[in-house]
Amino acid sequence: MKSGIRQEAQRLLDSTGLRRTGPRLAVLGVLFEAGRPITHEQITAKLAEAAPNKVTIYRVLESLVEADIVHKAFLRDRAQHFELANRCTASQCHPHFTCTSCETTYCFADVALPMTKSPMGFTVLHQRVQLEGLCPNCSEKTG
Amino acid sequence: MKSGIRQEAQRLLDSTGLRRTGPRLAVLGVLFEAGRPITHEQITAKLAEAAPNKVTIYRVLESLVEADIVHKAFLRDRAQHFELANRCTASQCHPHFTCTSCETTYCFADVALPMTKSPMGFTVLHQRVQLEGLCPNCSEKTG
């Protein structure tokens, strides 16, 4: 992990009141480096032999979500995808685009998205937009 | 099942070329009656003692999705939610609103929703919008 990222991770973690532990810094580091939503499995793979116990990673993620510095972005293929919350507002993450060909997810952090107008009486607290299609690379190959 | 619904289910099923079987008509009937996305578990519960084998229901749903008369609306609580495709366009289902208090899902079928504008080079084939918050009933109780 680059030292800049390690520092960012520590700063972020310290802001939460959670203890500064190896597994938390490691997971935060991976999320920083990813810059997009990733799964428990991908986090484990990235940490390789240095990966903490499976359950610990789940609990670390849980605590970071609780502390609101990590979000559950979306479910896909039965697996939760986690990302840093630093580019999200309270009521809405940016839209996520997943390429159905290469399975890569992109954050459309700059795409503004008006809160959907809801019928009378409904209070919308959170809005999630998932896009699917072909990314520039895969569009090209397919034609 | 009401006979009108049974007829609708048969008509829909026959339009697909799939064989007209008991489990398929039963599952379609439940989806018709529900009028909103429901899970495998809810389908099984609704059919009660008349429910086909668990695997059969999964395969029925799979074949109906394949035939494009049923959609996988969204994943929630690790369970796929299925609904009839009759109120969806190719590129987009209507938005779905799930009340976080009573866990009921509502279809906002009349809410028009412009396709999200994507960065250059991305081809968006499908858009899914999930809303969460409080339904009129639960808003009232809470607030």
Add this chain to the structure above:
DNA sequence: ATATTATTGCAACTTAGTTGCATTTGGGCA
């Protein structure tokens, strides 16, 4: 009526995620 092929049922399996409990450790404090 029969043959063909799709469909169903059953048992065993896979996989993401959870739970209980014993052990370890971060960080405040004497």
Add this chain to the structure above:
DNA sequence: TGCCCAAATGCAACTAAGTTGCAATAATAT
């Protein structure tokens, strides 16, 4: 600096949604 203890971790066993292989059954074309 070392001690304390709640918070955090690790391990094993578990849960639950969904899948797979294969044998038995049933819908439809002839």
